[in-house]
Amino acid sequence: MPPTPMADKPLLKIEDVEIAFSSPDEADIVAVRQVDLSLYPGKTLCLVGESGCGKSVTARAVLRLNDQNSLIRCGRIRFSPSDGETVDIAALKPDSLAMRKIRGNQISMIFQEPMSSLSPVHTVGDQIDEMIMLHEGLKPKDARERTVALLDQVGVPGPRERANSYPFQLSGGLRQRAMIAMALACKPNLLIADEPTTALDVTTQAQILDLLKELQEEYGMAMLFITHDLGVVAEIADEVAVMYLGDVVEQGNVFDVFRAPSHPYTQALMRSIPTIARKKERQRLSPIKGTVPSAKDRPEGCAFTSRCPYAFEPCAGMMPGRTSVSGNHVARCHLLTENARKAEVPA
Structure with a gap:
């Protein structure tokens, strides 16, 4: 490591x-x-x-x-x-x-649906090869060896053969593993x-x-x-x-x-x-x-106001600030501010 x-x-x-x-x-x-x-x-x-x-x-x-x-x-x-x-x-x-x-x-990204993220007209190996050659300048033969090693590392069986497969020839799990291999290609x-x-x-x-x-x-x-x-x-x-x-x-x-x-x-x-x-x-x-309301109809205050069982007057008109709950734990809610204010007022 x-x-x-x-x-x-x-x-x-x-x-x-x-x-x-x-x-x-x-x-x-x-x-x-x-x-x-x-x-x-x-x-x-x-x-x-x-x-x-x-x-x-x-x-x-x-x-x-x-x-x-x-x-x-x-x-x-x-x-x-x-x-x-x-x-x-x-x-x-x-x-x-x-x-x-x-x-x-x-910075690399693994997308939600690899079938729509991978090119359907290029093999999985070619797409990973391209990433390696673009960023690390390796020759095609060396890039393919790296690709095969990556596919093997992420658990793709028969990685050399699978590298020559198109995305539609792989199952959903294997496509996702191929996407992970591509994301990790340049560490x-x-x-x-x-x-x-x-x-x-x-x-x-x-x-x-x-x-x-x-x-x-x-x-x-x-x-x-x-x-x-x-x-x-x-x-x-x-x-x-x-x-x-x-x-x-x-x-x-x-x-x-x-x-x-x-x-x-x-x-x-x-x-x-x-x-x-x-x-x-x-x-x-x-x-x-x-x-969830449409972003076009976003309320001026707390966005959760229309669904919140505890909403009160300030919620709809004013965006709540960040309130510390403990340590680095923070939340944006008028209730936290209101409860803190009441706690400071002697009974």
Whole structure:
């Protein structure tokens, strides 16, 4: 295992980032606002929340892979590799040479559905070869040997033969393993995994998660993992950030957040997890009532107001600030501020 870089300096630091999408007929739609996240070398940060909460938009912004009509309206995305200078990715153009040197080399991404992410007209081996030759300048023969070794490392049987296969000739699990091999081809400092197990069966999901943990330990890389499965979060995360309609409503050490969820949305997510005890007692699941509002109709205050059972007057009109729960555990909720205020007032 390679030596882990100094852990007192974040590898990736997202500071007050706001991302909007423009439309020729309508005003800009804000998809992500005031996001602050820090990811340290060798650690795993999980972004969790319902579909449409801005998790993938945030992660894709790190590699500048969002659609052309997207705009980082404010904030910085600081990337600080141990062997280079700090770069503000938010200030780079998506097609710039500096960004292309980072993308796939120092920061790689595993996409949710490899069938639509891999080229259907090129073999799996050719696509991994291209990545290696582009960033490391190896000759085709040497690149192919590296590709075969990578496919073998991620558990693809018959790696030399499989390298000559097209994506449609592989099962979903093997396609995902091939995608992981491609992402690790240049030994990145940071791996972004965008719900890499969603389309897989339960057994294959467990295998892929175990594989990612083993490879993370071997390469000493940091991992930004996107999921809506709290069971996965509990298994692999060091830190967790809960997102709702583009806002990070709660974040902190995974043990602190799971032990004492402090935002009503996090609490509702925890209550909606099916458990063996609930099944034995024939208890119904506790779904979160309502749906995530459209980003076009975002409330001025807390985005969770319309679904929150504890909402009161300030919630709809004012965005809550970050309140410290304990240590690095923080949440954005007016209830925390109100309860703290009441605690200071003598009875």
